[in-house]
Amino acid sequence: MRHQLALTTGGLAKAAGVHAETLRFYERMELLPAPPRTPSGYRQYAPEAVGRIRFIKHAQGIGFSLPEIAELLELQFDPPAPCAEIERRALAKVDAIDQKVAELVAMQQSLLSLINQCRSDCTTACTVFRDPSDRERPAMARSPLLRSLSALLLVLSAAAFVVFGIIFAAFDVREALHQRDEARHGLLTLALIVAALHVGVALAAALVL
Numbered sequence: 001m002r003h004q005l006a007l008t009t010g011g012l013a014k015a016a017g018v019h020a021e022t023l024r025f026y027e028r029m030e031l032l033p034a035p036p037r038t039p040s041g042y043r044q045y046a047p048e049a050v051g052r053i054r055f056i057k058h059a060q061g062i063g064f065s066l067p068e069i070a071e072l073l074e075l076q077f078d079p080p081a082p083c084a085e086i087e088r089r090a091l092a093k094v095d096a097i098d099q100k101v102a103e104l105v106a107m108q109q110s111l112l113s114l115i116n117q118c119r120s121d122c123t124t125a126c127t128v129f130r131d132p133s134d135r136e137r138p139a140m141a142r143s144p145l146l147r148s149l150s151a152l153l154l155v156l157s158a159a160a161f162v163v164f165g166i167i168f169a170a171f172d173v174r175e176a177l178h179q180r181d182e183a184r185h186g187l188l189t190l191a192l193i194v195a196a197l198h199v200g201v202a203l204a205a206a207l208v209l
Helices: 009-016 020-028 047-059 066-077 084-121 130-141 143-168 173-181 183-209
Strands: none
Touching: 009 020, 009 047, 020 047, 047 066, 066 084
């Protein structure tokens, strides 16, 4: 009679609404006792295994972990525990869920704050996830004072080019080079150095802008 009521792996999986691999997983996790086997090696599950598997799936669906389900199975089936003990475990799980909800609400508020920061400080490169000390440097680069200083440096550089152009026009460079006039050589060298410095400053200012 027992063999007539026994369920194969496929029959149990179909009756409980799970996959056959799920049954083997539950066995490995010791949530489902290993069933006896036929001489040919087929598993033979008792009909009560259907209720046990449905209990496991329901407990998973309401948030219990597998270790917690193992404890609940002991209370429910080996032997059945008083309702008060089940209620105590359920209340503890409710408290854990409340704590998780509070954490999720805090995460939600952080994300909303992040969204507001992105909308109020929209740049080509997002800096909201950077270290605050790293975000200070781009903020300084965008300050009006630094913009004005950069513009002034550009104007000075342009004026310097004009001045040194006049100097080069006043002196015959080729004649100075041929005559090896040390005074003129020195003046021209100084002019080139100063002009190069102004070019560097101008490029730096342009990058800041």
